[in-house]
Amino acid sequence: MKIVIKLETILVLYLLTILWSCKSHYALVSSDRGKYSIDSQVPVDSSIVKTYWPYKEQMDAKMNQVIGHCAKELTKSYDLPETLLGNFFSDAVLAEGKKIDPSIDFAIPSTKGGMRNSLPKGDIHLSNVFELMPFENEMVVLKLKGSDVEELLNFIARSGGQPVAGLRMTIESQKPVNPLINGQPFDKNRTYLILTSDYVANGGDHVGGFKDPLERRSLGLKIRDALINYIKTTTDAGKDINAELDGRITKI
Amino acid sequence: MQNSMEESQKFDRRKFLKAAGVAAASLAFSTQSLEALAKEGDLHKLTILHTNDVHSRIEPFPMDGSRNQGLGGVARRAALIKKIREEQKNVLLLDAGDIFQGTPYFNMFNGELEMRMMTDMGYDAATMGNHDFDNGMEGFYKQLPHAKFPILVSNYDFSNTILKSSTQPYKIFKKDGLKIGVFGLGIELAGLVEKKNYGDTIYLDPIKKGNEMAAILKNDYACDLVICLSHLGYNYKESKVSDQVLAKNTRNIDLIIGGHTHTFLDQPEDVKNLDGHITTINQVGWAGINLGRIDYYFEKGSAKKIKAATQYQINNQLSG
Numbered sequence: 001m002k003i004v005i006k007l008e009t010i011l012v013l014y015l016l017t018i019l020w021s022c023k024s025h026y027a028l029v030s031s032d033r034g035k036y037s038i039d040s041q042v043p044v045d046s047s048i049v050k051t052y053w054p055y056k057e058q059m060d061a062k063m064n065q066v067i068g069h070c071a072k073e074l075t076k077s078y079d080l081p082e083t084l085l086g087n088f089f090s091d092a093v094l095a096e097g098k099k100i101d102p103s104i105d106f107a108i109p110s111t112k113g114g115m116r117n118s119l120p121k122g123d124i125h126l127s128n129v130f131e132l133m134p135f136e137n138e139m140v141v142l143k144l145k146g147s148d149v150e151e152l153l154n155f156i157a158r159s160g161g162q163p164v165a166g167l168r169m170t171i172e173s174q175k176p177v178n179p180l181i182n183g184q185p186f187d188k189n190r191t192y193l194i195l196t197s198d199y200v201a202n203g204g205d206h207v208g209g210f211k212d213p214l215e216r217r218s219l220g221l222k223i224r225d226a227l228i229n230y231i232k233t234t235t236d237a238g239k240d241i242n243a244e245l246d247g248r249i250t251k252i
Numbered sequence: 253m254q255n256s257m258e259e260s261q262k263f264d265r266r267k268f269l270k271a272a273g274v275a276a277a278s279l280a281f282s283t284q285s286l287e288a289l290a291k292e293g294d295l296h297k298l299t300i301l302h303t304n305d306v307h308s309r310i311e312p313f314p315m316d317g318s319r320n321q322g323l324g325g326v327a328r329r330a331a332l333i334k335k336i337r338e339e340q341k342n343v344l345l346l347d348a349g350d351i352f353q354g355t356p357y358f359n360m361f362n363g364e365l366e367m368r369m370m371t372d373m374g375y376d377a378a379t380m381g382n383h384d385f386d387n388g389m390e391g392f393y394k395q396l397p398h399a400k401f402p403i404l405v406s407n408y409d410f411s412n413t414i415l416k417s418s419t420q421p422y423k424i425f426k427k428d429g430l431k432i433g434v435f436g437l438g439i440e441l442a443g444l445v446e447k448k449n450y451g452d453t454i455y456l457d458p459i460k461k462g463n464e465m466a467a468i469l470k471n472d473y474a475c476d477l478v479i480c481l482s483h484l485g486y487n488y489k490e491s492k493v494s495d496q497v498l499a500k501n502t503r504n505i506d507l508i509i510g511g512h513t514h515t516f517l518d519q520p521e522d523v524k525n526l527d528g529h530i531t532t533i534n535q536v537g538w539a540g541i542n543l544g545r546i547d548y549y550f551e552k553g554s555a556k557k558i559k560a561a562t563q564y565q566i567n568n569q570l571s572g
Contacts (some may be wrong), residue, residue, distance in 0.1 A: 026296060026430055026476040026550035028506070033520050035536055036323035036543045038312075038328050045330035048372060052310055052326070055357065055365050063356045073317060118309075120316035135386070152351040206443045220431060234377055 063127035068231040071242040074119040078112055081161030081171060081249040085115055088243035089132070089227070090223050091166035093139065095193040096226035100219045101141055106166030107195035108156070109139070109223055111205040114197075115163065124231055124241060133224040137197035143215035146188035152209030153179050153186065161249040162207075171251045197223050295503040296428050296478065299340045300546045301333060303347050303382065304511030305538035307354030313539070324540040326369045331356055332543060333373055338545075342427035346373055346434065348511035349381030349483035352392075354539070362387055367398035375401045377423055379436030379481035380408070381511060384462045389414050404436035404481055407461040409454035422465055424473055426546055430550060433469030436481045437462055437498070439512055458484055458503050466504035476550055477506050485512040486535050499523035507532045508547065514538040519568045520546065530563070545570060 036042070076085040093109035110133075117131040144152070153169065156162045157176040169179040179186040191214060198218070201210045234241055312325035332450060339341050347370065352363045363384075370378065384392055387505045390543045393414050396403070406421035422435035439456045441450045462480060480498070495510040503526045510533055520534040536542040547570065 002277075025474075025553055028477065028548060028564050029295070029551045030549040030565040031532075032547040032549075032567045032569060032571050033532075033534070034545055034568070038324050038332070038540055038543060038544065040312075040322055042328035043331045044325075044327040045334060046327070048327040048330040048369065051368065051372060052365060054363055056311070062360070076439075119319050120314075120318050122316065127356050130359055131354065134353050134355070134359060149350050151415055188257070191541050202446055203443050204446065 007172070059127075063125060063130065065126050066123045067126055067129070068124040068235040069229060069240045070119050070121050070124050071240040073121045074241075074243055075117050076112065076118060077193050079160070081251045082245055082247070083112075083163070084243045084245065085118055086112065086161075086163030087118070087165075087239065087245065087248070089115055090163040091243070092230035093223055093226045094165035094195060096221070096230050097139055097141070097219060100221070101193070102193075104195045104212075105195055106140055106164060108139075108152070108162055108164050108167075108200065108207070109195060109226075111162055111200065111207060112159075113205060114199070119241070126228070127147055129224060129231065133227055135199065137199045137223050139219040139221050139223055139226060140196060140198050140201050141193050141217050141219060142196065142201055142210060142213040143191050144194055144209060144213055145191055148209040148212060149181075149186065149192045149194070150188055150209075152194070152207070155206075155208035156249070161251070164248065165201040168240070168248045171249065173215075177252075186203075195219075260394040271426070285374075289291075294551065296430055296550045296552065297340070297342060298427060298432065298548045298550070299336065299343045300431055300479070300509075300544075300548070301336065301343060301345045302509045302534070302536065302544040303329075303540055303542075304509065304535055305350040305514050306347065306366070306540045307350055307360040307383065307538060308352060308363070309355060309539040310357050310365060310369065311355075313507075320539065320541060326373070326540065329540055329543055330369075330373045336376070336545070342430065342434060342501075344376050344425060344427070344479075346479070346481055346509055347375055347378035348481045348535070349379045349438070349507045350383045350511055351378060351381070351434075351521070353383040353386045358386075363395040364398050367395045371398060371400040377402050377404050377436075377481065379403065379432055379483055379496075379511075380405050380419070381439050381483040382439055382441060382444045384481060385441065385445045385449045389451060389453070393418060404434060404463050405438050406435050407456040407458050408438050408441075409456060411454075422469060424469070424475060429552075430477070431473065432477045433466075433473060433475035434479045434481060435462075435465040435469065437484055439483050439485065440493075458482075459498060462498055462505065463502045466502060470504035476525045477548060478504055480505050480508045482508050483511045486510050486515040486517070486533065487513070490543065493536070495533045496521075496523060497532055499525055501526060502531070503527045505531050507534070508550060509544070510535040516542070522566065530566075547571070 002030050074084040076083045090107050094107035153176040157171045158174045170177040200207045295461050308323050313320040313323050315321045352358050402423050403419040403421050410416045425432045440455050466478050469478045485494050487494045495508045515535045516537040520532045522530050522532050525531040535546040
């Protein structure tokens with residue numbers, strides 16, 4: 001009698017085993033989750049340092065050179081219409097662009113997302129500029145008809161403001177209000193010359209208005225090199241790098 | 253925005269956990285006893301470690317007064333991973349893409365060092381982010397000899413490109429009897445990466461591909477856990493495919509390790525998928541500032557199996 005029960009049990013177990021074997025053998029019963037902050041409390045694996053050291057020495061030799069001095073930290077934000085870093089970046093690139101082509105009306109040399117790191121207060125090392133602008137993007141000037149400029153202004157407003165120079169506007173309900181270009185009200189009936197990067201001009205970051213330019217020419221200078229030139233020129237003139245919020249883009 | 257977003261996540265998650273009946277009060281056993289069971293062999297423990305958007309951050313951020321000063325660094329991450337591997341039997345180390353670009357290490361050495369470091373740390377797999385195309389497909393291809401781990405991506409059709417034999421859609425890892433299926437999903441490249449850098453790559457719908465991959469891994473290969481390495485981004489204001497959209501519109505994905513949006517989630521987010529099961533989303537910021545960790549406990553052939561597929565105990569702390 002006892003043996004029969006045991007056999008039944010074995011049979012049931014056997015059948016269950018067959019059923020289980022068709023699918024997963026394991027049931028997920030629990031999970032614990034967390035994260036580690038990788039800070040100075042964490043010890044260092046010296047074999048890893050040994051591996052990257054030769055690269056570091058080579059890099060530092062080139063990138064540690066000081067090319068200027070920042071009066072204060074220049075930071076960015078996705079949420080603000082205007083930032084210190086955005087103003088510095090676009091003013092610097094526009095200034096360098098105008099040295100090549102003085103007829104440029106305004107500049108949007110990058111999107112907010114294209115500025116990859118802040119500039120610290122104090123010495124500006126070449127590495128800081130590479131971290132701010134790591135991409136190899138080149139400066140281009142596009143001649144746009146008024147309706148395309150309007151599309152670009154709409155994009156800037158819709159996206160909550162972008163780094164610009166030579167352009168002012170107020171954003172209301174994600175629309176541009178009273179845009180001023182070079183101090184003059186925007187005129188839909190004329191054409192404008194806009195400085196940007198080849199990346200943005202080619203449709204990068206979904207910036208509106210650049211699809212159908214009347215003219216396009218390359219200035220033959222990388223955005224990063226324009227920034228480096230601007231910082232070096234400012235330093236040679238005995239000045240610090242600085243930026244202010246001047247209300248070029250405000251939100252209501 | 254970041255803060256209010258995180259607040260609303262916390263709230264949503266609490267609501268969801270209630271709805272799914274995973275209230276903390278109903279816990280059958282404490283984490284400590286689970287640990288003990290795992291050691292006795294009744295439970296199998298799997299530890300997932302993950303990063304995303306490391307962006308060539310080999311050394312910690314410099315001490316220059318900026319927000320992230322002193323954080324990150326591969327030498328520390330490597331030491332931490334080594335320590336965890338000494339303590340845990342079953343570890344998977346994964347990355348959700350954007351390995352390249354952000355420090356002069358990339359400008360000078362083109363990603364060679366990033367791949368070598370990840371190989372030395374013992375990464376098990378990574379997916380591709382948009383910035384991994386920054387030196388074109390040739391640029392990525394050139395660094396693959398330094399990457400002794402698979403590049404998983406299922407929704408880029410590379411057939412007509414140099415990368416045609418360089419990636420694979422998924423990989424199944426076997427750990428202590430457990431089968432873990434891992435697949436990759438990449439973001440739409442048009443409008444984000446210059447055409448010349450992605451050439452003839454064909455982008456395929458990540459929801460469709462994700463469902464297809466997860467079904468293969470869960471049903472055909474009977475994986476115990478299905479993980480998606482995603483570079484789609486955590487969420488967007490506009491209606492664009494994201495990890496949240498992916499989680500809600502798929503079946504069979506247990507965990508999405510995300511990237512692209514550099515989102516620092518306070519804790520992983522649990523979303524109800526098409527089957528009403530939990531799909532967990534996690535993302536740990538960027539630049540190797542954090543290392544994410546999720547420990548999963550599995551019970552062998554348990555009668556709880558069917559029940560456990562829809563609900564399991566979740567603790568937002570690590571037990572060791």
